[in-house]
Every structure is written in C-alpha cells, then in structure tokens.
Amino acid sequence: MKPILFAALAWLCIAGAGVVPAGAVHASTIRAEVAAPVYTMGVVPQFEQRKLFDIWHPIIQALQPALDFRLELVGSPKIPVFEKKFLAGEYDFAYMNPYHLLKANESQGYIPLVQDGSRHLKGILVVHKDSPYARVEQLDGKMIAFPSPNALGASLLMRADLESLFKLTYFPRYVQTHSSVYLNVALGQTAAGGGVYSTLKQQPPEVRERLRVIYKTRSMSPHPLSAHPRVPAEHREALRQAWLKLATTDAGRRLMARIPMYQPVVAQLEDYAEMRAWGLDRFYILE
Amino acid sequence: MGLRAKFILLLACLTCGFMAYIHYLVLPPIGEQAIAIATNAHRSHLRLTAEAIVPSLLESDLAKTYELLDAIRYDNPDWRRLELFSTDGKRLYPLALPAKASGSLMTLEEPVGFLSPPLAQLKIGVDLSRSIDMAQALESSVMKALAFLLLLIMLAVWLEVEVLIRRPLSRMVAAARRMIKGDFNAPLPARGRDEIGELAGTFADLRGTIERHHIDLAAELEAQRANALALVEAKRQAEHDATHDALTGLLNRRELERRLRIALHEAQTGIGSRHALLFMDLDHFKRVNDSCGHPAGDELLRNITAIMRRCVREDDACARMGGDEFAILLKDCERRVAVRIANDICRSIQQYRFECTGLVFHVGASIGIARLDATSTSVDQVMADADAACYEAKRRGRSRVEVAPDIQPVDA
Numbered sequence: 001m002k003p004i005l006f007a008a009l010a011w012l013c014i015a016g017a018g019v020v021p022a023g024a025v026h027a028s029t030i031r032a033e034v035a036a037p038v039y040t041m042g043v044v045p046q047f048e049q050r051k052l053f054d055i056w057h058p059i060i061q062a063l064q065p066a067l068d069f070r071l072e073l074v075g076s077p078k079i080p081v082f083e084k085k086f087l088a089g090e091y092d093f094a095y096m097n098p099y100h101l102l103k104a105n106e107s108q109g110y111i112p113l114v115q116d117g118s119r120h121l122k123g124i125l126v127v128h129k130d131s132p133y134a135r136v137e138q139l140d141g142k143m144i145a146f147p148s149p150n151a152l153g154a155s156l157l158m159r160a161d162l163e164s165l166f167k168l169t170y171f172p173r174y175v176q177t178h179s180s181v182y183l184n185v186a187l188g189q190t191a192a193g194g195g196v197y198s199t200l201k202q203q204p205p206e207v208r209e210r211l212r213v214i215y216k217t218r219s220m221s222p223h224p225l226s227a228h229p230r231v232p233a234e235h236r237e238a239l240r241q242a243w244l245k246l247a248t249t250d251a252g253r254r255l256m257a258r259i260p261m262y263q264p265v266v267a268q269l270e271d272y273a274e275m276r277a278w279g280l281d282r283f284y285i286l287e
Numbered sequence: 288m289g290l291r292a293k294f295i296l297l298l299a300c301l302t303c304g305f306m307a308y309i310h311y312l313v314l315p316p317i318g319e320q321a322i323a324i325a326t327n328a329h330r331s332h333l334r335l336t337a338e339a340i341v342p343s344l345l346e347s348d349l350a351k352t353y354e355l356l357d358a359i360r361y362d363n364p365d366w367r368r369l370e371l372f373s374t375d376g377k378r379l380y381p382l383a384l385p386a387k388a389s390g391s392l393m394t395l396e397e398p399v400g401f402l403s404p405p406l407a408q409l410k411i412g413v414d415l416s417r418s419i420d421m422a423q424a425l426e427s428s429v430m431k432a433l434a435f436l437l438l439l440i441m442l443a444v445w446l447e448v449e450v451l452i453r454r455p456l457s458r459m460v461a462a463a464r465r466m467i468k469g470d471f472n473a474p475l476p477a478r479g480r481d482e483i484g485e486l487a488g489t490f491a492d493l494r495g496t497i498e499r500h501h502i503d504l505a506a507e508l509e510a511q512r513a514n515a516l517a518l519v520e521a522k523r524q525a526e527h528d529a530t531h532d533a534l535t536g537l538l539n540r541r542e543l544e545r546r547l548r549i550a551l552h553e554a555q556t557g558i559g560s561r562h563a564l565l566f567m568d569l570d571h572f573k574r575v576n577d578s579c580g581h582p583a584g585d586e587l588l589r590n591i592t593a594i595m596r597r598c599v600r601e602d603d604a605c606a607r608m609g610g611d612e613f614a615i616l617l618k619d620c621e622r623r624v625a626v627r628i629a630n631d632i633c634r635s636i637q638q639y640r641f642e643c644t645g646l647v648f649h650v651g652a653s654i655g656i657a658r659l660d661a662t663s664t665s666v667d668q669v670m671a672d673a674d675a676a677c678y679e680a681k682r683r684g685r686s687r688v689e690v691a692p693d694i695q696p697v698d699a
Contacts, residue, residue, distance in 0.1 A: 145347070176343075179350030187349065187379055206382050 038070040039231060042091035044082055044100065044223070049075045055258045056095075059246075062255060066242035069235055079150065083286070086110070093239065095225050095259070097121075097152045098272045099280055104226065105269060112224035112272070113240040117265030120219035123153035123161070124200065126185050127192045129212040136166050136215050142191035143171040145184040149285040151194075154178060157217045158194035159283045179203065186210040198260070220275055223259075224267040240266065290453045298441045302434075309433060318422040325418035329411070330395055332363065337399045337409045340371070344399060344406045349379065356380050367392055368412030374404050388412055455483045459490050471498040532607040534585055535592040543606035543614055547659070547666040550616060554660045562618050562659040563625035566673035567595075567632065569611035570651035570685040579643040587641050587650065594639060598631040614673070622658065622690065629654045629688040637686050651686035653677055658691075 041060065043052055052075055060071045074091065076082035086094050089108040096104060098121065104110035125144075127133040144162075146155035155174075162168040175184050178199035185193040186207050192214070200208065225243065227236040246252035247264040256264060288296075336359050343351035352371070360369045367388035371380035378384075392412035398405035455476035462473035471494055478488035530542035538546070547564065554560040569591060576584035588611065595605050595613065604616040615632075617625050636652040655676025659669045676691035683689065 173347050175350075176346050176348035177350045179353075180348045183349035183353060183382070184347060186382060188377065189347070189349070189373070189379070210382070 036069050037235070038072055039092035039235070040072050040074045040090070041093040041095070042074050042076065042082060042086060043095045044097060045076050045079055049077070059255045059259075062246055062252060063239070063242045066245065067235075067238055069238075071239075079148070080286075083150075089228055089230075091228065092231050093225065093227050095223060097223050098220050098275060099150075099152050099156060099284070101224055101226055101269075101272055102275060109229040110226040111229060111236065112226045112267035112269055113236060114243050114261075114264045115224040115267035115271065116222045116259075116261040116263055118263035119222055121153050121157075121196065121222050122219040123155075123158040123217040124195055124197060124213045125158060125162075125192055125215035126182065126195060126200065126211040126213050128185055128188060129210055131191065131212075133191060133214060136162065136168060139192050140169055141171075143173055143189075145173045145175045145181045145190040145193035147176060147178050147181055147194070148174055149283070151178075153196040153217065154181065154194040154199070156280050156283050157220070157278070160278050160280050161215075161217045163283075164279060182207050182211060218278070221267070221271040222261075224272075226267075290456065291449065294445060294448055294453070298445055302437050302441055305437065306430065306434060310430060314426045314429065318426055321422045321425070322415060322418055325415060326393065326395075326413075329363075329365070329393075329413050330397075333395050333397045333409060333411055337397045340409075341400055341406065353380060365414050365417055366411045367414045368410075370410045371399070372408045372410065374407065379407060388414070390414060390416060451481070452483055455487055459487060462490070462494065466494055466497065469501070471495075471501070535588055535607050537592055537613070538604055538606035540606065540608050540614075543604065543608070543616065544666055544670075546604050546616055547669060550618060550659055551663055551666055551669065554663060560619065560660065561621060562616065563620045563622065564657045564659055564669050564673045565613075565615040565617065565625065565629055565632075566608075566655045566657070566670075566677040567613040567615065567629075568653045568677050568681065569613075569636070570653055570681075571648070572611040572650060575641060575643070575648050575650070578646060578648070583641075583643040586643075587648075590639065590641065591636060591650070591652075594635045595632055598628060598635055600628075603628075614670075616659075622656075625656050626688060626690060629656055633686060633688055653680035653685050654688045655680055656688060656690040 041056070043056055045052060047055075053073065056073050060073055063071065071093065076085060082096075083100065083103075085091060086096060086100065086104045087107045093113075094100075094104065094110065101110060101112055125136065125139075127139075133139055139162075146158065148155060149172075150156055159172070162170065173184070173190055175181055175193075178195045179202075181193035181195050182200065182203050184190045200211070200213075225239075227239070244264055244266070247256055247261075253262075256262070336356070339359070340352045340355050343349075343355065356369060356371065360366055367390075368385055369380070370378055370385065373379050393415050395411050395413060397409045398407075399409055400406035458474065458476050462475050465471075465473040475491050475494070476483065476487040478484050478491070530538060532539050550560075550562045554562060572584065572587070575587050588607070591613075592605070592607075595615065599605060599615055599617070602618050603620075604618070606614045606616070608614050615628075617628060620628075633652050633654055636650060639650065641648045641650065655673045655678065657669050657672035657676055663669050672691040676689040679691075680687045680689040
C-alpha cells in the first residue's frame with residue numbers, strides 16, 4: 001500500500017511540475033496576446049468572397065511577422081454593405097476605391113497608406129465595332145449600359161464625364177457587372193457601355209473583337225490601402241513600411257500583383273484631391 | 288410429321304408469335320413512353336432554366352445569364368443547341384452563331400418570364416439519340432431476356448412432352464409393330480398413374496391377351512393345318528387307292544378304262560392319233576402261288592411290275608386288270624413300236640427267274656396287242672380285241688405276242 005501511495009504522490013508532483021511551467025508560459029502568452037492589438041482589414045468586394053480571401057490572406061500572413069499587431073481580414077458580401085461599414089468606421093484598415101477613400105476620409109478621416117504607382121484608373125466607353133458611333137456626341141438619346149451606379153471608373157466617372165463634359169442625354173441601364181456591360185453592347189442591346197480596360201482585357205476574344213473603345217475618362221490614382229485614424233500612427237506607419245518592404249521581394253510582388261497592385265508606393269490624400277472637383281457625389285447612389 | 292416435329296412446330300409458332308406480339312405491340316408503346324418521359328424531362332428542365340435566368344434578365348445582367356446558360360448547357364450534354372432570343376427576335380445567347388448540330392434534333396421552346404409578352408424566348412435542340420439508344424437497348428435486352436426465358440420454358444415443356452408423352456407413345460407404336468409381326472417381347476413404358484402410364488399398362492395387358500390368343504391360335508392353326516394336310520394326304524391316298532392297284536401300284540381296271548375312253552376320244556377326234564393296248568397274262572403264275580403261297584405270288588407280281596415299267600415309255604400307262612393279268616396303254620404308239628415294246632416285255636419276263644423256298648421258277652408272258660385309233664368303236668371293243676389277241680398268244684404256245692385283228696405269229 002505504501003509504495004502505491006508513494007508512486008501516486010510522485011506522479012502528482014511530476015504532473016504539477018509540468019503544469020506549473022506550462023501555466024507560466026500560457027500566462028505570458030496571454031499577456032503577450034493582450035498586449036498586441038488586433039486590427040480589422042476590410043476589402044472592397046470587387047470579387048467574390050473566396051477569391052478575395054485567396055488574394056488577401058497570403059499577403060496578411062506575409063506581413064504578420066513584420067508587425068507587432070495582428071491583422072484580421074473581414075469580408076463584405078456586397079459593395080453597399082462595405083460602404084456602410086467603412087462610413088461607420090468599422091474597419092481599422094481598408095482597401096477601397098479612390099471615391100470610397102474620399103467619402104471615408106470625409107466621414108471617418110481614413111488616411112491612405114499605399115497605392116499602385118504603376119497605373120492610373122480610367123473608365124472606357126465601348127460601342128459595337130460595326131456601329132456607326134465614333135464620337136460620344138453621337139450617343140445622345142441612346143441607351144448606355146453601366147455595371148452599377150457606383151462602379152467608379154465604368155459608371156461613376158463615366159457618367160460624370162458624359163454629363164459634365166459632354167452634356168450628353170442618355171438612358172442608363174445598370175446591368176450589374178462589367179462583363180454584362182460588354183455583352184449588352186456586343187449583342188446590340190445597348191448603344192454603348194461603360195467599363196475599364198482591366199475588365200475589358202479579361203473578356204473572351206469573341207466579346208472583345210466585337211467592341212470598339214470610343215472614349216476614355218479622366219484618370220485618377222488607383223485604389224489605396226487606408227487606415228482609420230484611431231489606429232496609432234506608429235502602427236499605420238509600420239504597416240506601410242512592412243507593405244513596401246514586402247513589395248521589394250519577388251514573392252511579395254507576386255502576391256500583391258493579384259490585388260492588383262504592381263508597384264506599391266506611398267499614398268497620400270493629395271493624390272486624390274482633384275477628384276473632389278469632378279462632382280461625383282451627384283452620380284453616387286448610397287444604398 | 289411425327290408428334291415431336293408437330294410439337295416443336297407448335298412451340299416454335301407460339302414462341303415466334305409471342306415474341307412478335309411483344310416486339311410489335313408491347314414494346315413500342317413502352318419505348319414511345321420512355322421517349323415521351325425523356326422529352327417531358329427536357330421540357331421541364333427547360334422550364335426551370337427559363338425560370339433561373341429570369342432574375343438576371345430582369346437586371347439585364349447578360350454575364351450572369353451567360354454564366355447560367357453555359358453551366359446548364361454543360362450539365363445537359365443532350366442539349367446540342369441552346370439559344371436565347373430577345374422579344375424582337377435577336378439572338379442573345381450564344382454570342383456567335385452556333386454551328387449546325389449534326390443529326391436530327393428535337394426542338395423545344397420556352398418563354399422566359401411570367402408575363403406577356405415574355406422577356407425572351409429560350410430554344411433548345413435536344414439530341415434524343417441517347418434516350419432512343421437506351422430505349423432500344425432496353426428493348427433489345429428485354430427481347431433477349433424474354434427470348435432466353437421462352438427458350439428455356441419451351442425446352443422444359445418440350446422435354447416434358449418428349450419424356451412423358453412422345454417417347455412412351457413411340458415405344459408403344461414400336462411394340463405394336465413388332466406385335467403385328469408376332470414379336471410380343473418389345474419393351475413397353477412403365478405403368479404409371481397418369482394417362483400415358485395407364486395407356487402403357489392397358490397396352491401391356493392387351494398385348495398379353497393377344498399373345499395368349501396368338502399362341503392358342505397358332506396351336507389351333509397348326510393343328511388345323513396338320514389336320515388339313517392329313518386330310519389332303521388321305522384324299523390323295525384315297526384317290527390313289529381308287530385308281531391304283533394296292534399290290535403293284537399300277538393303275539386298276541377302272542382307271543385304265545377311263546384312260547382308254549380318253550384315248551379313244553382323242554383318237555376319234557384327234558388327227559392321226561394312234562394308240563395301242565397291250566393285254567398281258569403271266570404264264571405258269573399259278574405254280575408260284577401254289578408252291579410258295581400268296582405272299583410269294585404277290586412278290587412275283589411286284590417284280591413283274593418292275594420289269595414292265597423298265598420296258599415301257601414314261602407316258603405309257605400300266606394297269607393290273609386282276610390276278611396275273613395286266614394291261615398297258617401305249618399312247619401315240621405305232622404298231623411297230625407297240626410290237627417292239629411287247630416283245631421286250633415278253634423277253635424280259637422270260638429271262639426273269641423267281642426264287643422262293645429254294646425253288647426257282649420261270650414265268651412267261653402272253654401278250655396281245657390291239658389298236659386304238661379312229662376306227663375303233665368303243666373301249667369294250669378294243670379291250671376285247673386285246674384280250675382275244677392275248678388268248679391267241681396263249682393258244683399258240685405262250686410267251687409270245689399276238690396282234691389283233693391281224694393275227695400274225697410274231698416270234699418272241
């Protein structure tokens with residue numbers, strides 16, 4: 001009996017010795033976790049959720065070692081939902097289009113951190129290649145397809161240009177997606193359609209070869225990665241630097257090219273200032 | 288045509304008839320129904336497709352519509368052609384004019400939308416060949432299975448009939464044929480409780496009865512035949528006895544006279560028919576009888592008969608008139624030949640020696656010859672002439688031949 005009791009006591013001692021150090025480590029981890037903040041990052045749902053996650057999650061994982069805070073990717077099912085959330089300041093960091101940045105800045109004071117220095121955004125107006133339309137003015141009174149009212153280059157910017165610069169009268173048809181715009185024009189359902197070069201290039205050859213671009217809008221700086229002002233400046237800067245540093249590596253460039261952000265550079269609010277004068281608010285529909 | 292052939296023909300006709308009934312009357316409606324079910328399935332699917340693209344068409348989201356139609360077309364390989372047309376007839380899907388699908392397609396149309404006029408018109412060209420092939424394969428499988436099953440059933444029925452009916456009947460027929468030929472030992476089918484078994488049993492009993500009657504009849508027949516033969520023999524013997532001398536076997540007087548009458552008729556009616564009658568009387572016969580007894584006398588007469596037969600011709604008729612008197616009718620015989628024969632007989636008898644009880648006897652023969660020709664008047668007359676000539680031979684010294692009516696001595 002005594003040996004058994006002795007053995008049980010010894011076992012308990014050993015287990016306790018194992019628990020105590022583990023507990024000590026666990027406690028320190030908890031303290032560390034409590035110390036490191038977690039920031040949410042929202043991404044405009046240009047693509048469906050799975051693709052979005054597939055693009056952004058590897059980037060966040062690549063950035064994480066260089067940061068002493070955690071980033072948590074948050075998705076939104078639709079652009080209107082995303083808009084409402086950033087206007088309410090629900091995201092600590094957010095990737096959004098330039099117009100969203102202006103609204104977010106006005107609403108919550110979001111600060112741009114990085115952008116793609118290799119390109120500028122502009123909308124394009126396409127017509128059927130066999131159509132008689134060669135100038136924007138010829139589309140007066142015609143039906144023009146747009147993806148959605150608030151699609152920046154294809155719709156917002158294009159409509160601003162058509163009405164502000166050309167004083168064009170037309171009938172808009174909102175056909176949900178860029179691809180739908182091109183199909184409507186290729187099939188002759190509308191006289192013209194608004195899109196962007198990047199989505200036009202993504203169309204299959206049998207669609208592209210039926211279209212002709214007759215107008216390009218004014219250009220603007222591309223989508224920035226922005227931060228809410230509640231995020232401490234050192235953390236904002238840490239993310240910016242980590243981003244730019246990651247972009248110097250081949251792996252990092254490959255990851256960011258999928259956003260797409262081919263050449264990350266520092267972004268500033270001034271880069272987007274001229275857009276305020278374009279009167280885009282008149283064409284924006286808040287759902 | 289035997290029972291086996293008839294039954295095989297019947298089974299074959301039944302099988303073919305049933306298969307034809309299935310092939311032409313049963314399966315085609317089933318196949319048509321299968322095709323109709325397949326068609327209705329496609330129609331139903333087309334309706335669902337039309338409903339599925341309503342929301343995207345309402346939003347003019349052609350990309351979404353294309354996405355849906357591409358996916359639906361991928362999921363329906365039998366839909367060789369899928370087109371969407373706007374209300375004004377313009378093709379909305381696909382973008383490029385589709386290549387003409389090979390083979391015959393069934394066209395189905397469905398309006399898109401729930402109101403009139405519809406949003407668009409959906410049209411598909413369905414290749415039913417797969418469904419048709421499946422229906423045909425099913426029909427083929429059913430026919431093969433049915434044919435196999437029928438074959439098995441027919442084989443079983445045929446075997447049953449062969450074993451239970453035809454073979455027993457065939458054996459009974461073979462047994463009957465052998466029974467006709469008198470063979471009652473052919474194998475028969477075993478008795479049984481069914482009709483064929485009872486027939487076999489009854490046949491066996493019948494054969495047994497017939498066999499017994501056959502045996503009795505055969506014995507009876509044999510007895511009757513023996514009886515008949517005996518009667519025939521008796522008749523023949525009686526006829527023979529009626530016309531022949533019992534001792535010598537020669538013709539008797541009555542038979543000789545009958546033949547004489549026939550010969551006389553032939554002579555009187557025939558052209559140039561000449562016969563001769565010899566009367567012969569043995570000389571010194573009584574001495575043998577008296578010395579040795581009647582048995583020796585009978586033996587002597589038989590020996591003399593033999594001598595006579597050796598001297599006459601085959602067609603000549605020898606007769607014993609009684610005692611030691613003999614007569615010989617020589618048919619178609621000239622006088623000269625008759626005389627020669629008579630002399631031969633006379634000489635032969637003269638040379639014959641009869642021995643009995645140690646004694647040797649010499650007998651002779653006195654022979655008279657009479658003509659029997661167209662001039663003869665009657666049998667009695669001829670016989671009288673021959674007798675008279677014989678008497679003359681005896682008168683002139685015995686062992687000699689005399690010819691009537693010209694009684695000229697002729698040395699023996």
